[in-house]
Amino acid sequence: MVRVSPSGVTGNGDAEDSHSQSSELTAAQIIDLERSQIGHDVHDLLIPLMFAASANLQAALRSADDPTTAVGELAPLVDRIAKSDDWLQQALALARNLLTQIYPPELDQLSWLAAAKDTANRIGGSDCQVVWDVDPASPVCDSNWNRDQATTAYRVLIEALRNATRHGNAKTVTIRCQPDRLVIVDDGDGFDPAAIDPNRFGVRSMKGRARLVGKTVTVESAPGGPTTVSMTL
Structure with missing residues (x-):
């Protein structure tokens, strides 16, 4: 069984987090952690959207079938249907993001850079600007880049972006x-590396995946930001 020893989260890039030092993740444990997070997202985010849309549509159908419903009361039904459609669109977007976490099909259809830019724009949405600075000599521009390393870099990028937007409230992310490395810097709230939960999924997953392909990930942050995630290439 492959075993990885994630390096620690640092505030200055030098000091290792003692909790991370003492913890090791196997490949199977990384997969289990990811399954757990996906399960939480499905239960806490996806299912409520689908349930709300279904309940709303059922209520609208009951009102539409009620012979006592006046023509003037149809407008609220249209509003219900429109709201349900909005919830379903959110559920669809969430499902696509979950699919990307499980397996990035974009890498089979697009170059790494094109796929990464498309996904980054979707994660950032209208609330977070994503800025790219690409050196043509970077492996991300190489069509023959090692598949396992390319997939890992893609997953690290996604996790860093999700953390920046979901937890850090970042308005700008620079990639x-x-x-020799992939660097993701966000202007979000940041955090105290010494206070981070040693079982925090995102950081452990990024570091563990990188180790599996012979690379390393470092995370530097401080309260108030910025937060920098760096993966060796």
Whole structure:
């Protein structure tokens, strides 16, 4: 069984987090952690949207079938249907993001850079600007880039973006694709590395996946930000 020892979260890039030092993740444990997070997202985010849309549509259908419903009362029914459609669109977007977490099909259809830009824009949405700085000598521009390393870099990028937007409230994320590393910097709230939960899924997953392909991930942050995630290439 492959075993990985994630490096620690640092505030200055030098000091190792003692909790991370003492914890090790196997490949199977990484998969279990990801399954757990996906399960939580399905239960807490996806299912409520679908349930609300279904309940709303059922109520609208009951009103539409009620012979006592006046023509003037149809407008609220249209509003119900429109709201249900909005919830279903949110559920569809969430389902697509979950699919990307499980397996990035975009990498079979697009170049790494094109797929990464498309996904980054979807995660950032209208609330977060994503800025790219790409060195042509970076492996991300190489069509023959090792598949396992490319997939890992893609997953690290996604996790960093999700953390920046979901937890850090970032308004701008800068992604630097350099010859020797991938760097993601966000202007979000940041956090105290010493206070981070050693079982926090996102950080452990990024580090563990990188180790599986012979690379490393470091995370630097401080209260008030910025937060920098860096993966060696």
